[in-house]
C-alpha cells in the first residue's frame with residue numbers, strides 16, 4: 001500500500017462513522033484548545049505583569065528600610081533593635097553620585113480631604129518634583145510639585161483626575177485651596193488619566209511635597225526612595241553605592257533593602273513562566289484522556305469492523321498492513337482533532353485579547369507545538385493496542401459472523 | 403497437473419472440553435483448472451476445508467502442498483502474500499466494504515498489493531466491463547442488488563488473476579435467478595482456466611461441477627468425476 005492509499009482508506013473509515021469521528025475530534029480538539037488557551041492566559045498574565053513593572057520607570061532602583069535577608073547572623077535582630085528609618089538626609093546623600101540621575105523620596109498615607117462641603121478619603125503621596133520624570137507621569141493641567149529643597153514644606157498639591165471631577169465637577173480646580181487632614185493646600189496641577197500603574201492609582205491620589213507629608217503624618221521617616229540610574233549598566237554600581245552610602249550613614253549597619261526593577265521583573269517572569277508551564281501541563285493531561293478515549297473508540301471500531309478486517313486478511317493484507325491502517329486512522333483522527341483544536345484555541349485566545357486588551361493572551365510557540373505533538377503521539381500510542389488486536393484477529397471467525 | 407494436494411489433514415476444534423474433528427484425515431488432490439463442488443450436511447466440515455485451502459486457517463496436522471510447495475509452514479506474511487496473488491474468495495455474505503464504491507471494493511486487493519493507481523484503475527475497469535457492471539462502478543454496495551453485489555465480489559476475488567477461486571455458498575443469499583447469474587459468472591471464469599471450488603447446499607448447482615465431493619463428519623464420503631464416473 002502506498003501512503004496515499006493508506007490515508008484514503010483511513011479517511012473513508014472516518015467518514016463511514018461520522019458520529020464516532022465527530023466525538024473523537026471534539027475530544028482531541030478540546031484538549032489541544034485547552035492547552036493553547038490556558039498557556040495563552042498564563043503568558044498573557046506574565047506579559048501584563050512584566051509590562052506593568054517596566055512602566056514603573058526605567059533603570060529604577062527601590063530603597064526601603066529593613067533588610068530582607070532572613071538567613072544568617074543578624075546583629076540587628078539579635079540586639080532586638082528595629083531597623084533605622086530612612087530620612088530625607090539619607091535621600092539627599094543618594095544624589096551624590098554621577099551614576100544617579102535623580103531620586104524621589106516617597107511617603108504614603110491615607111487622609112481625609114475636603115473642599116467646601118465635599119469630602120473624600122484618599123491616598124496621599126508625599127514626594128518631589130523628580131517623581132514625575134522617574135515614573136513618566138503626565139499632567140492634564142497645571143504643574144507638578146515645584147523643584148525646591150527637599151525639606152521645604154510648600155502647601156501645594158497635585159490631584160488625580162477622578163478626585164478633580166468628584167470634588168470640583170465642572171469648576172476649575174487649579175488655584176483652589178483643599179483641606180488635607182488639618183492643613184490647607186493649593187491645587188497646582190491635575191494628573192492626566194494614566195493607563196495603568198502598579199501599586200498606585202494615580203487617579204485617586206493627591207500628591208504633596210514630601211516635607212509636607214512628613215508634617216501631615218507626623219513622621220520623620222520615608223516609605224521608599226526611588227533612584228533612577230543613568231543607564232542600564234549603572235544599575236549595579238548604583239546599587240552598591242546606595243548600600244555603602246546608607247551603611248556609612250547608619251553606623252555601619254546594612255539595614256536597608258535595595259531592589260532593582262530588573263530583579264523584580266525576573267522574579268515575576270519566573271513565577272508566571274512556571275505558572276504557564278503548570279497549567280499547560282495540566283491541560284496536556286486532558287489530551288492524555290483524549291488518547292484513552294481514542295483507544296476505546298478504536299477498540300470499538302475494530303470489533304465493529306471485524307468482518308472488514310477479516311476480509312482484508314482474506315484479500316491478502318499482511319498483519320503489518322492491518323496495523324498500519326488502524327494506526328493511520330487514529331493518526332488522521334488526532335491530526336484533524338489537533339488542527340481543529342489549534343484553530344479553536346487560537347480563536348479563543350484572540351477573543352480574550354479582544355475582550356481584555358490589557359491581557360496580551362497569546363499562547364507561546366512551545367505550548368502550541370507541544371499540544372499538537374502530544375495529541376498526535378497519544379493518538380498513535382493509544383491505537384497500538386487496538387491495531388495489534390485487529391492484526392491478530394482470526395479471519396475465519398471474523399468472516400463467519402454476519 | 404496437481405495444484406492442491408492435501409495429505410492427512412486434520413483440523414480439530416475444542417468446544418468446551420470436547421474435541422470436534424472438523425476435518426478428519428483428509429487426502430485430496432485437485433488439478434489446475436478443475437471445477438469442484440463440495441456438498442454435504444451442515445457441520446460436515448465444508449467451510450473448514452475451504453478455509454484451509456484458502457490459507458485462512460492452518461491444519462492441526464498433515465500437509466498442504468500448493469503446486470508442490472508446502473504452504474503449511476509459511477509465515478503469516480508469506481501466507482498473506484500467497485492469498486493475495488494466488489487465491490480468490492467469494493463468500494455467502496458478499497463481504498463488500500459498505501463505505502467503498504463497487505470499483506473501490508474491486509480495487510482493494512490491488513491496493514494491498516501496492517500496484518500503481520493507473521494500472522489498478524485500468525484493470526478494475528476491464529473487470530467491471532467483463533461482468534457488465536461498468537455502470538455500477540460508482541455505486542455503494544447498498545445501492546446494488548444481491549446478485550450484483552456477489553458479482554462485484556467475484557470481480558474483486560479475480561482481479562489479481564489468482565489460480566484458485568474458492569466460493570463458500572456463493573448463492574446462499576440469492577434468489578434462483580441471480581444465483582444462476584453468479585454461477586454462470588463463476589463457470590465462465592473456470593472455462594478460462596481458473597480452478598474453481600464451490601461449496602453449496604444446492605444439489606442442482608452442485609451437479610453442474612465436473613467433480614463432485616460429498617463430505618460427512620469431516621471426511622470425504624464420495625468423490626465423483628463426470629467422464630470418469
Ligand SMILES: Nc1ncnc2c1ncn2[C@@H]1O[C@H](COP(=O)(O)OP(=O)(O)OP(=O)(O)O)[C@@H](O)[C@H]1O
Nearest residue numbers: 415416417422424443444445446447448449450451
Ligand atoms: N471456530 C470454530 N470453533 C469451534 N468449532 C468449530 C469452529 N469452526 C467450525 N467448527 C465446527 O467444525 C465443524 C465443521 O464446521 P464447518 O463450518 O466446516 O461446517 P460446514 O460444513 O461448513 O457447515 P454449514 O453447511 O452449516 O456451513 C462443525 O461441527 C463446527 O461446529
Ligand SMILES: [Mg+2]
Nearest residue numbers: 448449450570
Ligand atoms: Mg459452511
